[in-house]
Amino acid sequence: MSTLKIALQKSGRLSEDSLSLLKKCGFSIETESGELKASVANFPLEILFLRNSDIPQYLMDGVADLAIIGQNLLAEKEFPIETIMPLGFSKCRVAVAVPKAFSFTSISDLNGLRIATSYPETTRRYFKSQNVRIELHQISGSVEIAPNIDLADAIVDIVSSGNTLAKNNLKEVAVILESEAVLAVSPKIKLNSKIILERFLFRLQSVLRASQSKYLMMNVPNTKIQEISELLPVLKSATVVPLSLEGWSSFQTVINETAFWDVIDKLKASGAQDILVCPIEKIAL
Known part of the structure; x- marks a missing residue:
């Protein structure tokens, strides 16, 4: 019997919210802490717990049929992956932030300056569209600290409440894109998996409609x-x-x-x- 495979972030708030949504859909998920794969007892569904940045490639390769993933990551990878629907949680934005003491009037003020980010492609595209030349520093994790240790003059990072920026003496000055969790589908999903997908979507849409x-x-x-x-x-x-x-x-x-x-x-x-x-x-x- 065919099984639909869905990829989720293996840890963090997005993972927790994704599992919560699936459980509201009536899926009986059998999992233990630290497992990278879980089965569903009452539906032909298998859950793959993956590193967030790896999920788009798994979709492209057809290893996963579906994924719950942030729009920001899909935008960064630029793979031809179809988004089926927004899910209404993990809302955030990819934004430009500078030190509070920086006298900012427009994005051109950053011309020639150093920008630290975990989203290099998104950052390059944005500043190119603004005709602003930058020196890009790609780092992973703790991007907000970069201006404080003189690694960069500004950052591009995920912003939700803005509290982390404030704690690091930074201010948001421009939004590059808005993001939330979405359901994405592999371009290599097989026909028999598509049949299961229709049943999966019926449950998901029923829960999402009710939540609103x-x-x-x-x-x-x-x-x-x-x-x-x-x-x-x-x-x-x-x-x-x-x-x-x-x-x-x-x-x-x-x-x-x-x-x-x-x-x-x-x-x-x-x-x-x-x-x-x-x-x-x-x-x-």
Whole structure:
């Protein structure tokens, strides 16, 4: 029987979030600490735990059929690897940062200066597009310390909250690209693996839809049902159940969480009462 092989970062926050997502999809993952491969008891899926920077090559070679990986790494490698969907976690950006004392007005201020980075190709492309000449120093790990030890005048690195930059007396001055975890597929995935992939994607999409949605219930006057229906984007049609209180109904639907906050005042103004918002585990369409 064919098995779908998915590559994950072997350690770190991206690995933890990826495993959490797979478990929410109902995959029973059998793994022990330090293992580089894990099987799934209830689905033809095998998990490969790899060094993050090696994952694009494994996809290119067809060793892995899929991977959960950061967009920033795919951009750095520039391999012809298709991205199936964004996953909504591990959001960050590749940014240029300089010492706080640096008087920065534009990216041209870095012309001729030393830039330290773990993303040399991304950095080269960006500064070339800006017509800025740089002296590039490729290093791995602890990029933020480079200006403090006079290895570089500025850096290009991954930024999430910005706390690490602040701790190293640096400030962000330009964003090269935005990134998040994505599901990527090997260009060499076999036909029988593609069949399993469809089943895998159905589970994944059901969980991702649910994470972005909420189940909404409220009591509304019958005379306002149509008005409230027009305020809310719904999957297909809202459920309306008559209450024992004459002239009132329970109005139930599924909405995007952000949509609720956009219309809450309008719902109340239209007479909605006892508004209840509940989480959803999965949505299968």
